[in-house]
Amino acid sequence: xxxxxxxAAMTVTVALALATPAHAVTEIQWWHAMSGGxxxxxxxxxxxxxASQSDYKVVPTxxxxxxxxxxxxxxxxxxxxxxxxxxxxxxGTATMMSATGAIKPVYQLMKDAGEPFDPKAxxxxxxxxxxxxxxxxxxxxxxxxxxxxWINKDELKKAGVAExxxxxxxxxxxxxxxxxxxxxxxxxxxxxxxxxxxxxxSVWHNVPIGTKANGLDGFDTVLTFNSPLQVKHLQNxxxxxxxxxxxxxxxxxxxxxxxxxxxxxxxLTSSGYYATAKSTAKFDFTSAPMPYYPDVKGAPxxxxxxxxxxxxxxxxxxxEYKGVAKFFTFLSDTDRQAKLHQESGYLPITKAAYEKTxxxxxxxxxxxxxxxxxxxxxxEPTENSRGLRFGNMVQMRDIWAEEMEAALAGKKTAQExxxxxxxxxxxxxxxxxxxxx
Amino acid sequence: MEKSVVxxxxxxxxxxxxxxxxxxVVFFYWPASQAxxxxxxxEDAFGLNTEFVGLENYQSLFADPSxxxxxxxxxxxxxxxxxxxxxxxxxxxxxxDKNLKAAGAYKTLMIWPYAVAPAVAGVLWIFMFHPSLxxxxxPLRWMNFDWNPLLNGNHxxxxxxxxxxxxxxxxxxxxxxxxxxxxxxxVLEAGAIDGAGPMRRFWTITFPLLSPxxxxxxxxxxxxxxxxxxxxxxxxxxxxxxxxxxTMVYKVFADGRLGGDLGGSAAQSVVLMVIVIALTAxxxxxxxxxxxx
Numbered sequence: 001x002x003x004x005x006x007x008a009a010m011t012v013t014v015a016l017a018l019a020t021p022a023h024a025v026t027e028i029q030w031w032h033a034m035s036g037g038x039x040x041x042x043x044x045x046x047x048x049x050x051a052s053q054s055d056y057k058v059v060p061t062x063x064x065x066x067x068x069x070x071x072x073x074x075x076x077x078x079x080x081x082x083x084x085x086x087x088x089x090x091x092g093t094a095t096m097m098s099a100t101g102a103i104k105p106v107y108q109l110m111k112d113a114g115e116p117f118d119p120k121a122x123x124x125x126x127x128x129x130x131x132x133x134x135x136x137x138x139x140x141x142x143x144x145x146x147x148x149x150w151i152n153k154d155e156l157k158k159a160g161v162a163e164x165x166x167x168x169x170x171x172x173x174x175x176x177x178x179x180x181x182x183x184x185x186x187x188x189x190x191x192x193x194x195x196x197x198x199x200x201x202s203v204w205h206n207v208p209i210g211t212k213a214n215g216l217d218g219f220d221t222v223l224t225f226n227s228p229l230q231v232k233h234l235q236n237x238x239x240x241x242x243x244x245x246x247x248x249x250x251x252x253x254x255x256x257x258x259x260x261x262x263x264x265x266x267x268l269t270s271s272g273y274y275a276t277a278k279s280t281a282k283f284d285f286t287s288a289p290m291p292y293y294p295d296v297k298g299a300p301x302x303x304x305x306x307x308x309x310x311x312x313x314x315x316x317x318x319x320e321y322k323g324v325a326k327f328f329t330f331l332s333d334t335d336r337q338a339k340l341h342q343e344s345g346y347l348p349i350t351k352a353a354y355e356k357t358x359x360x361x362x363x364x365x366x367x368x369x370x371x372x373x374x375x376x377x378x379x380e381p382t383e384n385s386r387g388l389r390f391g392n393m394v395q396m397r398d399i400w401a402e403e404m405e406a407a408l409a410g411k412k413t414a415q416e417x418x419x420x421x422x423x424x425x426x427x428x429x430x431x432x433x434x435x436x437x
Numbered sequence: 438m439e440k441s442v443v444x445x446x447x448x449x450x451x452x453x454x455x456x457x458x459x460x461x462v463v464f465f466y467w468p469a470s471q472a473x474x475x476x477x478x479x480e481d482a483f484g485l486n487t488e489f490v491g492l493e494n495y496q497s498l499f500a501d502p503s504x505x506x507x508x509x510x511x512x513x514x515x516x517x518x519x520x521x522x523x524x525x526x527x528x529x530x531x532x533x534d535k536n537l538k539a540a541g542a543y544k545t546l547m548i549w550p551y552a553v554a555p556a557v558a559g560v561l562w563i564f565m566f567h568p569s570l571x572x573x574x575x576p577l578r579w580m581n582f583d584w585n586p587l588l589n590g591n592h593x594x595x596x597x598x599x600x601x602x603x604x605x606x607x608x609x610x611x612x613x614x615x616x617x618x619x620x621x622x623x624v625l626e627a628g629a630i631d632g633a634g635p636m637r638r639f640w641t642i643t644f645p646l647l648s649p650x651x652x653x654x655x656x657x658x659x660x661x662x663x664x665x666x667x668x669x670x671x672x673x674x675x676x677x678x679x680x681x682x683x684t685m686v687y688k689v690f691a692d693g694r695l696g697g698d699l700g701g702s703a704a705q706s707v708v709l710m711v712i713v714i715a716l717t718a719x720x721x722x723x724x725x726x727x728x729x730x
């Protein structure tokens with residue numbers, strides 16, 4: 001009896017298995033690094049896409065932090081089991097770009113699949129990061145942000161700072177007042193140490209981080225961020241660190257809660273901090289553009305983006321690529337982009353979505369979300385402010401941060417620290433250049 | 438008359454060894470040989486361009502001042518962790534070996550931390566000692582002590598040493614306790630009758646009789662600090678500030694996994710392997726002589 005039942009079950013299973021190809025659904029694997037609320041957004045996007053058509057099924061998988069996700073993708077590629085789409089953070093761009101053969105450039109993908117695709121529809125401040133010098137888009141921007149200065153308006157008022165500081169000297173003054181008013185351990189601070197004080201700082205003041213348009217125009221780039229302006233800025237931070245008017249808060253963003261807890265009333269970090277700030281900060285807060293030195297001609301210039309983009313892996317079947325292309329078209333839809341931007345706080349990637357959000361009057365109620373867009377589009381980008389692309393960037397950031405830490409701890413002068421950071425960084429760039437032919 | 442059992446089957450002994458051999462080959466010799474091979478190559482992260490570069494990875498490694506710095510850091514870190522975790526565990530074990538009321542509960546509590554993953558242990562210590570949020574950092578601040586592991590290398594080192602020691606005490610405690618319980622009571626009693634005080638009994642009887650355990654733990658602890666602690670370091674300090682807590686094994690992890698420099702990282706792990714093999718050999722050759730089994 002039991003055997004007969006088993007036989008019957010088998011027959012049904014086989015019949016089902018044989019029937020499936022008639023409605024073959026092509027699966028598209030998408031590995032990402034979005035946790036918490038952003039994970040829900042990713043799942044919702046995939047569900048919506050899957051419901052919108054019946055030929056393709058996007059399957060999102062959370063793979064951990066940004067470096068974890070990238071490493072998982074690289075390991076999978078080496079093992080021959082890479083996903084179709086992988087989300088890679090902006091500092092991994094050079095590594096992905098140089099992996100010709102491992103990736104399928106997005107412009108090529110859209111052309112092969114015959115999907116309508118106009119690179120000009122996307123915000124150039126964002127796509128510039130992910131395109132070749134000829135303007136060919138290599139990866140698809142997904143979640144982009146920039147660095148802004150978060151302000152605790154209540155505490156500034158209490159400390160007698162009437163206006164939100166615009167320049168670095170004003171920030172230093174405000175921080176001293178805050179310190180006198182009881183913020184003994186932190187006048188101002190920031191997350192992402194090197195992103196704030198080396199990368200964004202240089203771009204915002206239109207001084208080069210490295211040659212060849214900060215590496216965008218070739219892997220033979222040489223770092224140059226030890227110029228007088230950057231040295232002066234680091235020296236200011238060193239001086240202020242002594243009595244904690246400035247207080248260093250680490251390399252990544254684990255310290256962001258120092259803003260929400262009220263300890264640091266002025267705090268520079270990603271604009272993507274918006275959702276967290278909204279849910280955790282129990283005071284009146286806003287975001288303001290990054291400060292600048294008023295004596296630098298032309299400052300402020302424009303800021304550059306952070307965040308991540310979607311890379312398509314190479315060696316997949318044409319019908320799978322078609323599905324990926326359709327998914328990207330789906331993501332570019334104006335209403336969807338506008339909604340995504342307003343819910344997550346990440347930047348809209350198309351011009352139309354930005355214009356729609358402006359038209360809808362969204363920014364009048366939520367000026368915080370417009371700050372990074374204003375920074376990015378503040379001026380027409382120059383060779384020094386188009387973006388940056390350095391190989392081994394993940395590791396290089398750690399090396400730079402080490403030198404900053406040594407300087408802030410009083411073990412090195414600003415000049416010594418930045419000279420060492422540049423020298424060590426250049427050695428790493430030469431190693432990368434040799435492997436990335 | 439001598440009794441001996443002889444296996445006539447020539448194949449059987451080898452067959453019985455096979456599982457152990459397979460495990461050794463798959464989990465030790467194969468990866469070790471891969472690392473050796475990789476250390477002579479330069480390769481991009483994806484493995485698309487591979488080039489045989491001979492000893493170049495080793496040359497640039499030994500020309501890098503930060504590598505020597507990480508060696509020094511490793512020496513400081515490993516001696517502190519091994520010395521502290523062994524001595525504290527020995528202290529706890531001798532106390533637990535006494536006739537106590539709730540000895541069972543006490544022993545269980547002592548062993549618990551061993552079940553905690555290194556990264557989790559690291560996170561626990563971050564919560565306690567985070568400069569602005571930590572529950573134990575606040576009292577330090579009230580005492581006007583400028584606790585700042587984000588910038589002060591010594592503070593950061595203290596933090597990772599504490600986390601690594603805390604994690605290892607359970608293991609050492611377990612072995613010391615077992616060792617203590619195997620020491621015959623009669624020997625100690627004889628010492629007591631001869632008029633030796635508790636301290637003297639400990640140093641002249643207990644400690645020498647414990648030496649096989651201590652020696653075993655010394656070897657295991659050195660291997661632990663050399664290889665198993667990068668999870669803690671990654672979670673607590675990320676090797677910072679300014680490389681103050683970048684030990685050799687953390688550098689292997691950081692350069693290879695985070696930096697994608699597989700050749701350089703492989704060269705480092707080969708060097709590390711050589712050092713640990715040498716250390717273990719020295720321990721067996723010289724320290725073991727003093728061990729009384």
